[in-house]
Amino acid sequence: MSSLNGPPAAPRAAPALGRTQQEIAQLDFLQSDQVHPIIAAAVLPQDLGTPQITMEALQHRPGAGVTGIYRVLGREDLYAGVSTERIGNDPAQVHRAETEHGPLSIWVHPQDPALPGLPLATDPTRVAATWGRGAQLTSLETISYRPLRRAVIAADFSDGRRLYLKVLRGSRAADLYARHRLLLDAGLPAPVPVSEPIHDVVALQQGTGYSLAEHFLADGAAAVRPQDFLELLDAMPAEVMALPARDAWTDRLSAYASAAVSALPEAEHRIRRLEEEVLAALPATDRGAVVPTHGDFYEANLLMDGPRISCLLDVDSLGPGHRVDDLACFLGHLAVLPAVDSRYLHAPAAFDRFTRAFAGGVDPEGLRIRSASVALSLVSGARDARRPGWQAQADHRLRCAEVLLGLTPAAGDLPSWPAAL
Incomplete structure (x- = not known):
């Protein structure tokens, strides 16, 4: 049985261009051995000697800060969170340390100060007692963890059930529960909550x-109809329009560009040029009407039963927005799939087919520019402290964005925009 070990997280942030250089220095600091004595002093008794400390994940949110997850191996194996972000209310489980790069907040996992439900969702005994219905817990595994933001834990039981425990910041669990009920009541395929939230866990x-x-991966989704995804979005209930609106990818472009620069500082000129081109081109495009949107609409959040859509996942960003942004999210993620895994040989052909279908109902030029913006937002997500060579993958994602924007010619596994659109 495994428990939460803090896998890598992708950045989500608000713009903060003036802090880019400071945060790059913080990134370098948290990835260096210099932070290890500070972590050891905060989380271990003084008589345990020198522990072995390794970074497991790093998250950068431009304008907010940098957060790392570290494995600390001494007399016992534990994980520590370290963040330059401001953490309010001075939680008792958080240690403070002053450094030349600013103050650090340090905690021992699972006592994440922003996720009060994490200790419940990662404790096998408590999970079995809370959601087991008399069955034994056979596995407890981390699916994703964004420190100070959210976590998803998979719990398997001896009766064959698998539950996903979504751990959210205070007061947000009730909102997520309501979103699931809203979609289900409208007849849309979404995961079913087993109960109302318990300690900020859905x-x-x-x-x-x-x-x-x-x-x-298999064949470029040759049997899947692009029109089905448009019809799924069309079926979003009108009540979604009453939910809070959230920024789309292009609305946070400057933040994502800064995060990309922090990941690939040697490519800053290319990144800033791409950012400028997008910002200059957007005003001439038609964003379309405000409609119900998913907000994070791409392949990882769509389950299929054969060629048909069977479930829509991650509805946290559900709300009013623009159809072109949902479709650009889909295409931007599809464009970079070969940069994620070289086995996505059919992705360029799939990109061409889905783009032609999606462009029929929105401004094609707006869709192209926003798809490039989404691809740029995914550059910093390639950062993986445990995997050598991640910079090459980040550069590949950047080149995908450049091809979509016409800043570099298409070649090989780089999807290109259909010439007829």
Whole structure:
């Protein structure tokens, strides 16, 4: 049985261009051995000697700060969170340390100061007692963890059930529960909550089907109809319009560009040029009407039963927005799939087919520019402290964005925009 070990997280941030250089220095500091004595002093008794400390993940949110997860191996194996972000209310479980790069907040996992439900969701005994219904817990595994933001834990039980425990910041669990009920009541396929939230944790039944990504990997989703995804968005209930609106990818472009610069400082000129080109081109495009949107609409959040959509995942960003942004999210992620895994040989052909279908209902030029913006937002997500050579993958993602924007010619596994659009 495994528990939460803090896998890598992708950045989500608000713009903060003036702090880029400071945060690059903080990134370098948190990735260096210099931070290790500070971590050891905060989380271990003084008589345990020198522990072995390794970085497990790093998260950068431009304008907010940098957060790392570290494995600390001394007499016992534990994980520590270290962040330059401001953490309010001075939680008792958080240690403070002053450094030349600013103050640090340090905690021992799972006592994440912003996720009060994490100790519950990662404790096998408590998970079994809370959601087991008399069955034994056979596995408890981290699916994703964004320190100070959210976590998803998969819990398997001896009766064959798998639940996903979504751990959210204070007061947000009730909102997520309501979003799931809203979609289900409208007849849309979404994971079913097993109960109302418990200690800021929403427990969801496993959705049926397999990720759309598997179809793209196998044959470019040749049997899947692009029109089905447009019809799914059309079926969003009108009540979604009453939810709070959230920024789309292009609205946070400057933050994502800064995060990309922090990941690939040697490519700053290319990144800033791409940012400028997008910002200059957007005003001439038609964003379309405000409609119900998913907000994070791409292959990882869509399950398929054969060629048909069987479940819509991650509805946290559900709300009013623009159809072109949902479709650009889909295409931007599809464009970079070969940069994620070289086995996505059919992704360029799939990109061409889905782009032609999606462009029929929105401004094609706006869709192209926003798709490039999404691809740029994914550059810093390639950062993985445990994997050598991640910079090459980040550069590959950047080149995908450049091709979509016409700043470099298409070649090989770089999807290109259909010439007829």
